[in-house]
Amino acid sequence: MKPELGVCYYPEHWPETQWAEDAARMRETGLSWVRIGEFAWSRIEAEPGKFTFDWLDRAIETLGAAGLKVVLGTPTATPPRWMLDKHPDMLAVDAQGNPRKFGSRRHYCFSHMGYREESARIARILGERYGKNPHVQAWQIDNEYACHETTLSYSRAAVEGFRDWLAQRYQSPEALNRAWGNVFWSMEYADFSEIDPPNLTVTEPNPSHVMAWRRYSSDALVAYNAAQVGALRPLTNAPLIHNYMGRVLEFDHFDVGDDLDIASWDSYPIGFLSDRLDDSPEHKRRYLRQGDPDMQALHHDLYRAVGKGRWWVMEQQPGPVNWAPYNPAPLPGMARLWAWEAIAHGAEAVCYFRWRQAPFAQEQMHAGMLRPDSAPAPALGEAAQVAAEIEALPEIRLAKAPVAILFDYPSGWAWETQPQGADFDYFELILETYRGLRKLGLSIDILPVDSDTSDHPLLLVPGLFELPDALKLRLAARKGITLIGPRSGTRGPEFNIPLPLPPALPGLDATIALTESLPPSAPEPLAQGGAIIRWLERLEGTADVVEETASGQPVLMRSGGLHYLAGWPDAQALARILFRACGELGIETRDMPEGLRLRDTEVYRFYINYAPEAVSFDGLEIPAAGIAWKETK
Amino acid sequence: MKPELGVCYYPEHWPETQWAEDAARMRETGLSWVRIGEFAWSRIEAEPGKFTFDWLDRAIETLGAAGLKVVLGTPTATPPRWMLDKHPDMLAVDAQGNPRKFGSRRHYCFSHMGYREESARIARILGERYGKNPHVQAWQIDNEYACHETTLSYSRAAVEGFRDWLAQRYQSPEALNRAWGNVFWSMEYADFSEIDPPNLTVTEPNPSHVMAWRRYSSDALVAYNAAQVGALRPLTNAPLIHNYMGRVLEFDHFDVGDDLDIASWDSYPIGFLSDRLDDSPEHKRRYLRQGDPDMQALHHDLYRAVGKGRWWVMEQQPGPVNWAPYNPAPLPGMARLWAWEAIAHGAEAVCYFRWRQAPFAQEQMHAGMLRPDSAPAPALGEAAQVAAEIEALPEIRLAKAPVAILFDYPSGWAWETQPQGADFDYFELILETYRGLRKLGLSIDILPVDSDTSDHPLLLVPGLFELPDALKLRLAARKGITLIGPRSGTRGPEFNIPLPLPPALPGLDATIALTESLPPSAPEPLAQGGAIIRWLERLEGTADVVEETASGQPVLMRSGGLHYLAGWPDAQALARILFRACGELGIETRDMPEGLRLRDTEVYRFYINYAPEAVSFDGLEIPAAGIAWKETK
């Protein structure tokens, strides 16, 4: 199957007289998919129970007649105003106790059973009407879960849900007290009804309490999504999709993904660079109009895992957006490059957001493929070029990468709960690890913790907070090289320090005797160059020392292929460690020019140039913001 | 009429035995005006309906007998404590929903009808008693509207007022939904009673919603002021004044000014430099004890427009203040310079704040003309010098400036609602434009949007968010040079993007195809030097290109005298653009030494030296913190 392009479209925003022309232009551009409906609840059900479907019927018919396949969204991210009269307590509540009011979107609490039922109801009604519609070939459930920090809600419904969840997990308050160590500071509970969410405490709450709250909140979101899945499944054979966001770790995407057919995500490379990355000002200046060279690829690989191999980009940035601190325009070529990079990572579809720039409401400064006056915006032509290029190429087939990284959402919650050092961030650790691999020219698979990793010669396990015994045994038994740490396995399932002390890896005699977090001013130099930054564990044991500090403290120890890395390496140290491991395994590495990245598929090697200048490599001349490929087989 | 000096005085703060001596010293210093009463409500009406006027009678008599003219303030900025028992819901409410409590000042909500009536009542009672008093020659209504961010209140009264205002403006919820584009994100309302202020939403609210809220909040303030005006007008022939603050754009001063006779403002140059300007640390260091060289002049010109030609400085900083992050003392000479600069801009009166430094309460670290022990503070002698100098000179008469800038409060709200770039600030744009003109030695008029500009050869229209068709036609028909932009005309009255795309100026073929906001690290260099910063619009069209980027993108286009500037110029680019326009118009420009400014009146040219060192210019030697003048006719 060849990859396809698409676009997000809002027929309710435009006069019906314009729909057919829009559809025709989409097809001319080479688009196959059109996503609609995900914010249209007030137009579908303007009053409770009073439905208006004729416009949507005609919109689907018009789009379908033009040859477009429709992704139909359930509109539950934007409950209409009347919903608050039916369910006045459905609003999410922030950590200070303020309700998060109507007037934008995502103002519902995942724990509210009344709204959960309303969501299943509207999904069912849509399913009943369009589940067998031949033009509706996929469904999107809700929109961007967790966006605007909406996973955690401190509403009454959430408090009650949390207590029920605790009762199920622990069965008795005594068991909970023991699990959390509530004897510390007399925090013991006599009844589950005494337990609140861990907000507004005088000083930090018990981290076990916080982790339980994070797990509950993720589970509530998963159950909310499952309610809609349950309503739709019997009514349609089309795949169910959700569009996740970038750098969102608030809920366990693998859990949501288990209930869906395809994972998709919304990729805004320039917005993310400005708004969600912690890189240096020089880095941000260099990639101002391109986005970070690794941020998109990392998410492509991650969401490929969340979708168990099937994934899309549901929203692709086409030009300047409206929500970052600064919103420059992409370099010419980037709207093409981003699409191709997604395809090289296995995307089944890439949909640009949005068709025409809206001249009203919150996103009026968000570019589209068309300007508000329907003239073409720069992305239109680049999309057409991608469509033509896809047409000209045979199918792109995925290849298994030589390296994998284990990724785990609860580890994100764990280190947010207990950073211990102000800049210890799980996503940053993953991103820097991923970037280190990419700078060596490697393709990478991101995997959930319970994956079979036997086909990946090199496996990295950074910052995985819990290492159950079964996993330890599996990792120790692996062939190839397994690089665990820093901080991996340092907590048990209830967020206690396990005994014997971590990492306690079978066959590797290395114990963390003491842990330090280091301010940016105090990197710890390594004997072979580079340094440990942020996090340094003091190892004891008899395992072989591969890396040590300039003062002789072991930092990387191994026993056969099993390694433990006792600190957060800077780029230089990471490069050496990865280069050595790859060399030992016979994995080919390259010293990539700044901003150029490789991605290997079964037949093609893609050369993706995020740099603002042309680069020569492998006999190719890849222009600034350009992409190239050649056959490797 | 010659300009006069005055002072702010609080008889209720001092023993009655001291009043006569204070009054005599004021006269000796050469002061003519004394403002009193604006915070004295608790001394006038200690219990509801129980009035004590004898002390105020005697104070006015004592001051008047000494030859001073009294400005009497209505005390409504400081409702006494008992008012809360009568009107428990009168407190303003902040955006988080917390009432803004009693214990300082300005704790009332402009929308509260009960307090509005109380304010009219006290104004009427004062008017009845003092409206014809020969010593009371002017009135000040309330004090520093909007100070401490008090325009926006989220009280119940404001919510109800907002809904009524919306109902009047839009007539039906359907019309409002259409105007705001509420179909976006299912934000449609079925009834005006469903609409809240746009606070505490999950993510950003609809900008049309925010703009409506800003307009309503300004209108509520205007109506509050009008209630007091309505009470006083029938009772007195003395002019009614309000004392506005610096860099306050929260409400439409032109609207308030329309109901009053004279505009005045409170000028704190050193406090503002530290607290309200975004200039570089070097700039702030250089002008630490003088204040910014353009901030005062800009406000003088602005409030001259608000007062339709009649304006005062009601409070003039005399020494260190108490409210900025740091509070250094002025250089010797500044208390004189500031007064003279105001006079050169046409001030009818300059009143120092305050007579004697108070040894108690909130402003005990705020200098006066006297120390707390009644010894002279530095400002006293400088004021006496100004008084003598005024005496020695003939009347200062205003001259029309060759340049005007259109100024518009709603544009301030618009770009605060939707900055799109983190540092896009309307006031900053106006200030930098004004500064650019002053560095060329020019005198400037600031004008409201509906002004006749035919006598101003050069007209600047930066950042004016809405350009109604009638205004466009007027601007296109002007003689001379009209420089519009950046961002001007990019929104319609309901904050939508107009079609055809902006700026759509008659006779100027230039269209904004795309807009970028630029971080400070990424200025866009211009072909002729300098750069565009912060904001860059991509122009298309056939108009003549005057300026372009180094990469050839047009930035300034013209057709005859009508220009559109598609970006925020840095100082170098702005200077060139203004210099070229002035040259074309035959307006004389000068290359001013750093810190020296000119101001032309009908007969005199004033040389105002904000620099901390002496400067030679035009054959004059102007000392540090000094002022000089010579006849030009």
Add this chain to the structure above:
Amino acid sequence: MKPELGVCYYPEHWPETQWAEDAARMRETGLSWVRIGEFAWSRIEAEPGKFTFDWLDRAIETLGAAGLKVVLGTPTATPPRWMLDKHPDMLAVDAQGNPRKFGSRRHYCFSHMGYREESARIARILGERYGKNPHVQAWQIDNEYACHETTLSYSRAAVEGFRDWLAQRYQSPEALNRAWGNVFWSMEYADFSEIDPPNLTVTEPNPSHVMAWRRYSSDALVAYNAAQVGALRPLTNAPLIHNYMGRVLEFDHFDVGDDLDIASWDSYPIGFLSDRLDDSPEHKRRYLRQGDPDMQALHHDLYRAVGKGRWWVMEQQPGPVNWAPYNPAPLPGMARLWAWEAIAHGAEAVCYFRWRQAPFAQEQMHAGMLRPDSAPAPALGEAAQVAAEIEALPEIRLAKAPVAILFDYPSGWAWETQPQGADFDYFELILETYRGLRKLGLSIDILPVDSDTSDHPLLLVPGLFELPDALKLRLAARKGITLIGPRSGTRGPEFNIPLPLPPALPGLDATIALTESLPPSAPEPLAQGGAIIRWLERLEGTADVVEETASGQPVLMRSGGLHYLAGWPDAQALARILFRACGELGIETRDMPEGLRLRDTEVYRFYINYAPEAVSFDGLEIPAAGIAWKETK
């Protein structure tokens, strides 16, 4: 009496089977004291009135049997969950009006009478059971008052307590209005019931109001402590102790100390360096693993005064902690150095916190003397070394220092209430003064304001906000040199500016005519080098000028030994001023190498090296993080 070592221990955290072995290891290490019980309320009284003492009986017996002396804590810092059902309104309330919830510690309001009685009740019950127990040789009341900013609470109980306190202090609203100057801004009250705490006001509240609130809040804490003292005193002869924190000025420790027998404090040098000091990044980098060279010594001297000569370190950092932004490990030797420095300042006991690192709850990343697996952590061996060294030395006896600094908690509140310059901080002023003295090799006494200072040739009085007449007379009559200022005596007891203007020192003709606060970019250079930073008063008068600015403005004036310093000196200026004063008095000064400090006791001079490198001095080679001593008599 020789100094002793101890440790904090939580028998309730560990299996009872481990207690005896733990106790034996403590004794082997050379520890004498063990503090227990201060967070164990939920284990002592799991339900209201249902007591479980057997475990605590056995714990005390086990520890005592091993030869340890027990410090028993009252557990009132951690009221159990059921307490909230009995007293739902006992929670402290933050300045925004949010209750500070259960789930950590210190969640009670000092003003709540119900909880105050509960606290006295549990203290009495513990006293009845253990007051005569031979192993319980000291008591700790509560734990770290004010930690987590818990002094100020805006609860209903606090509001009512405040009003009662005001009624007692002022007797009539009229007197209060006069004292506070409430005529300013019509803030006058007609009844005490109208007065709220000074939070959530529109702009700053009256500083007299804030100071009254600060005094009340301190008094409420003092009364809370006294309630427990009152319960325990009749039941035990063992000394009563509280463990204060570092850099906490929220309440008057001298007032609490007056009701207790011994002062102690919790010393976390590395946590404080990172979290509570404003020094330069270079300074923080240099002392990253040692802590600031003067922070501990200052607190030792301060708490010696609070304890009227008797003081301990109750909690001594042993390794990395869990609560600072970054948490590095101490250099080898620091756990010894810190203990010895305390001893050199007269500590009767130094107790490490804690015995074994807890693998659960909030402090799982806080090091102990043992690791979670009971293996020795680095501090264990260092403590054993200190114990052996104490054994080998004769008793350390205090010597009176040649210099004293007056320290005053209300001055901390005063300048927090009215900083006037953003970086004016009383503690910082004290610390920099103290540091200046230490860099000259001096030992210092810190004294409360009402102290006899006749034995101290040099007395420093920086930033003491109020100088009552009796104190002025005492200071003027002193022999030796008295250095007052900056800002000393500039407020009266109700926070008004006194007349005649400050400092108004008997026999010293010097008056503050004007005051400036200076931003960091604008130091005022002195004629003899160095500069005034932050705060500069303009002095007038005929007293002798000792220091002046480069422009000739007097900065230090004197008459005989009485000096007034009219600004905040930088390190260079301070060093010169102190060096000159010491020279005049014949006090020996030394030019200390960076990081090395001296401390003189009756017989020994201690050399304390905070530097990360060895230093040679006085013929001694003191290693990095090392300590040395020699006899001086």
